[in-house]
Amino acid sequence: MAITSNVAPAAAPSKQTLATAYIDFTDTGSASANWAQQYLPDLMEKEAEIFGNRTISGFLSQVGAEESMTSDQVVWSEQSRLHLSYTATLGGTGTTLVATHDADGVAVATTGLQTAGHAGWRQGDMLILADSNTTTKAYVKSVAANGTATIQSYSAAHVNTAGIADGACKVLVFGSEYAKGDVGRAAANAPKFKSYTNKPIILKDKYEISGSDASAIGWVEVSGEEGQNGYLWYLKAEGDTRARFTDYLEMAMIESEKAAGDGLTGLGTDSPNGGAITGTEGLFAAIEARGNETTGVTGVNAATDLAEFDAMLAEFDKNGAIEENMMFVNRATALAMDDMLASMNSYGAGGTSYGVFDNEEDMALNLGFSGFRRGSYDFYKSDWKYLNDQSTRGLINAENTVGAIRGVVIPAGVSSVYDQNLGKNLKRPFLHVRYRASQTDNRKMKTWTTGSVGATTSDLDAMEVHYLSERCLVVQGANNFMLMN
Numbered sequence: 158m159a160i161t162s163n164v165a166p167a168a169a170p171s172k173q174t175l176a177t178a179y180i181d182f183t184d185t186g187s188a189s190a191n192w193a194q195q196y197l198p199d200l201m202e203k204e205a206e207i208f209g210n211r212t213i214s215g216f217l218s219q220v221g222a223e224e225s226m227t228s229d230q231v232v233w234s235e236q237s238r239l240h241l242s243y244t245a246t247l248g249g250t251g252t253t254l255v256a257t258h259d260a261d262g263v264a265v266a267t268t269g270l271q272t273a274g275h276a277g278w279r280q281g282d283m284l285i286l287a288d289s290n291t292t293t294k295a296y297v298k299s300v301a302a303n304g305t306a307t308i309q310s311y312s313a314a315h316v317n318t319a320g321i322a323d324g325a326c327k328v329l330v331f332g333s334e335y336a337k338g339d340v341g342r343a344a345a346n347a348p349k350f351k352s353y354t355n356k357p358i359i360l361k362d363k364y365e366i367s368g369s370d371a372s373a374i375g376w377v378e379v380s381g382e383e384g385q386n387g388y389l390w391y392l393k394a395e396g397d398t399r400a401r402f403t404d405y406l407e408m409a410m411i412e413s414e415k416a417a418g419d420g421l422t423g424l425g426t427d428s429p430n431g432g433a434i435t436g437t438e439g440l441f442a443a444i445e446a447r448g449n450e451t452t453g454v455t456g457v458n459a460a461t462d463l464a465e466f467d468a469m470l471a472e473f474d475k476n477g478a479i480e481e482n483m484m485f486v487n488r489a490t491a492l493a494m495d496d497m498l499a500s501m502n503s504y505g506a507g508g509t510s511y512g513v514f515d516n517e518e519d520m521a522l523n524l525g526f527s528g529f530r531r532g533s534y535d536f537y538k539s540d541w542k543y544l545n546d547q548s549t550r551g552l553i554n555a556e557n558t559v560g561a562i563r564g565v566v567i568p569a570g571v572s573s574v575y576d577q578n579l580g581k582n583l584k585r586p587f588l589h590v591r592y593r594a595s596q597t598d599n600r601k602m603k604t605w606t607t608g609s610v611g612a613t614t615s616d617l618d619a620m621e622v623h624y625l626s627e628r629c630l631v632v633q634g635a636n637n638f639m640l641m642n
Contacts, residue, residue: 221588230356237349241330251317254306291320357629364398410630413439447635476636479568486564487544566639593627600627
């Protein structure tokens with residue numbers, strides 16, 4: 158079945174007042190476009206809200222928090238893994254071992270024993286080595302200054318004769334062994350941490366109307382998301398500008414990216430003060446850089462079986478293993494998940510019930526699922542309007558389905574992080590927005606009016622309403638997030 162849409166494109170806001178935006182009451186060429194008759198038409202004064210609630214903000218308020226800051230950047234640290242595991246190279250007829258990457262895929266230094274970025278194995282450690290063929294145990298006899306370990310297999314003369322081939326392998330330290338009378342450890346391991354930083358960006362917007370237009374009454378009764386109501390058109394225009402700017406505050410935190418190098422330079426007249434445009438790390442960019450991504454097991458929008466979720470669980474098991482997760486997805490993915498879960502439920506009294514609610518027999522016609530449990534994980538599903546709306550990400554997703562974003566999986570709860578400004582550990586949501594504020598100026602959402610209309614500040618025969626915010630997003634523990642491409 159094909160669906161044909163006859164919906165005309167909606168008019169986008171323009172930068173200036175045009176004659177075509179108003180009804181011409183003096184034109185006598187068309188009786189339908191003017192009042193060139195003595196009879197009063199039946200006027201429907203109320204503006205029809207044909208697109209429902211047009212705003213998309215609210216996502217970050219559901220999954221995060223907001224905090225003020227007084228610096229040009231925010232720096233936070235995250236714990237490293239507790240246990241020692243590496244990708245290493247076995248060589249020297251199975252007697253030497255050199256670490257190349259740690260468990261997170263970070264390159265390991267080749268010099269400087271027991272320094273940051275170096276393998277943490279030491280003399281006396283017991284190891285598990287594995288490649289695609291077999292798994293075996295070995296003992297660390299000594300560690301050279303460059304970090305190369307001399308090892309001995311527990312089961313054979315050399316590790317490679319126990320079945321591990323020379324070359325790349327996985328290594329896990331699982332304990333240590335010493336003989337009677339041996340001295341203690343020759344070196345100590347120091348914990349590492351990962352440090353990340355982000356900087357706020359300044360967002361601005363402005364609404365302007367002349368004094369004459371501000372005092373003109375219209376015949377259309379306006380309304381809007383910001384609570385504006387009445388017959389003055391500038392109330393709607395100013396309210397729409399404010400609502401759109403509020404959406405920009407959230408969209409920028411989701412979509413922004415850091416500029417390469419020191420930022421975008423050479424903007425000419427677009428940057429009169431000569432400042433560089435540096436960007437900021439948004440949600441999608443943070444997950445792409447430090448989190449997980451899934452494209453499905455059978456292609457784009459593959460949510461028709463549990464295979465994709467099982468692969469996601471395997472990745473979550475490798476990281477924080479946070480039990481409760483929130484899924485914000487587009488419409489196609491939400492429906493595919495509903496179909497998948499519905500197909501696994503017989504709707505009978507003795508049927509298996511998938512979902513974190515009691516899916517009773519009387520609910521058989523409820524074909525929507527708000528959540529389900531798989532393994533030890535709970536997933537709570539919600540439609541994300543931002544990914545569906547034709548005037549936001551829905552437009553981009555429809556144009557490029559291969560690179561479309563189907564949704565995002567965000568862990569619930571809080572994380573413990575070290576705040577360098579306060580000098581102590583704090584509990585915070587994994588997602589939170591930092592905005593610039595001090596006792597002098599709060600730049601979370603700043604607005605002011607200039608001109609001679611209303612509060613007079615200048616001789617400009619107009620009212621200018623200015624909007625400004627300075628903020629950035631902090632994504633802690635991005636390794637627990639999943640971006641569904």
